[in-house]
Amino acid sequence: MEGEDRVTTLQARLAEAGYIAERSLSASLLLFTEMQRPLLLEGDAGVGKTEIAHVIARVFDCPLIRLQCYEGLDVNSAVYEWNYQHQLLSIKLLEQDRVSAESAEQAIFSKRFLLERPLLAAITQPQSPVLLIDEIDRADEEFEAYLLELLSDFQVSIPELGTITATSKPYVVITSNGTRELSDALRRRCFYHYVDYPEFDKELRIVNARLPEVGPQLSRQVVAFVQDLRKLDLRKKPGVAETLDWAAALLKLGINSLDAEPQLLLDTLVCLLKTREDSIRLESFEVERLVARAL
């Protein structure tokens, strides 16, 4: 039962670092760190996917390098870029020194003028970092293909400089919100974990861990309310982040029980409902019903 112990240990360490993970997630993470295969996390927005990368970096005490993907992301902003301004200046200076063209070229295409972007930075660290590739689905297919190449070879070739091979193999965490269907090739290369909304107990522990000053009574009510709210037909279901925001807001307003100030409570719901349709849909009597159930 050695493996069992290590799952428990990791779970405890994650909890210590402020992340409440269920056993299955801890087991996935343990396997991910042991086999150093990329981990693909999917799930609705606000269930704590990005946070997982942060907490792994904290637990293993290694740097976190984050690449936020967006439409139009290209190699220049993801891998490397030359520092043109410096290069131009330096050419002028080299001209004065009457340096030969060849050595001038060597000088200006050296590492000194190379701007490392996240992907290059991630493979040139002395210690394995956690590389968080956030919302990969926002980048386009071309970038995904490039990423695949990088993840299998762990080397980057720069025409002017040659090939840079990884000095450390990063722990790669990839998150996706499902804006676009990812390629099978990428999916196959990764471990997969689907992050769902937390169960009541887990969410309660998260709230208690993050906001201990909320107190047991209110936190229980808050979590029960949000759990019920998620069962409604909303356009945007509130995630854990929203639960925490709301609990913090209630704390600020000095509400210590959900039934204390109904009007004020309605005003705080902006923390949970993020679209106009949802706030219109959730009428006050329904809020009262949810509150009554949560008490």
Place this chain on the structure above:
Amino acid sequence: MEERQLAHFLQTRLVEFVRLARGNNFQVGVAEELDAQNVALKCGLGNSMRLRWGLRALLCSDQDDWERFDELYDAFWHPANVQSRYSAGAGGLTRKRQDARSAAEGSRQEDIRSSDADSQCADDSDETDNGGGTREGASFAASLAKTDFQALTDPDEMRAVEALVDRLARQMRKRAIRRQRPSKTGKKIHLRKTFRNSLRFGGTPMVLHYRERIKRQPRLVLIVDVSRSMSMYSFFFLRFARALVSVFRDVSVFAYHTQLLPITEALRQTDLIRVRNSLAMMSQGWSGGTRIGDSLATFNDKYGQILNSRSITVIVSDGLDTGEPDYLAAQLARIKPRCRKLVWLNPLLGRNGYEPISQGMQAALPYLDMFAPAHNLNSLQALEPDLTRL
């Protein structure tokens, strides 16, 4: 010696399990058979839960797999305690089919060629060759209602139609690509290229190079009605969709009757038999009633995120809906602002004397950028300039 035998047995079982997963549409191959051994080594066989979670992380590649995995795992490793859709058959484990008839038959290939297939194929192909839309009769509809997907793949007669659709799809693509070609006159300087070329002049940028935003072909989202009232046309549109999927880079296809299912991946398979099998898997309720509103709601909730500012949403339906027209309108109102154009192709529109007076259609009209007939290949071809311009 005993230990080695045991180890060998376990390795074999693991490989069998990975193959079972593959048989159940998990995206896994030989590489995963090896990886599974590694995972088992890391997780240890003594701990069933860890092995389960480890294999789940390895073998699953999307939410759907994730939700099916536990059942599959239990069926394979704990067959005695589980009543499930998966069961041990003659040739290893195969997925139980829903209907009793095919369950009785051992091999899948056999049940694909069911007895009444040929007559249906003949009917269907005959229909499409005629251009469709003109023939209608109770008996014909009834026979299609119980069609499998033979007509989608089988007959030679269909090949001509498919070639036509394919050519059409390619034409559309060509148009789209030409729009992509970057011109020489950009607005921003391409620093890297400029700088690289300036070396010839000792670092003075004599020739400026420009960059500009690349134009892309639009993302196509096709939502095809395959309910009973559309059964005359749905195969034709699925063929069209399949051609689109094979030619365009960015297409998503959904089919709906009373519920909505993504079928892009199913259509993308090169092997026609597999296309048919995948579609058959999702076909419960195929050619049944229509609930456009509900189906579009599913689309919005589950897949709405694929819509972006350069997507064209094409809904293919006759608009004969059993749901509330207001609900349909509300769903269209959600789609409309999230995509560039919303197109509704209605096969009935090609018919003489048809007016879009059904309640559903009336409710939908205000949200449409384009409402056009599509009852045969010619009418689709006529749409081509519009579709490429959108």
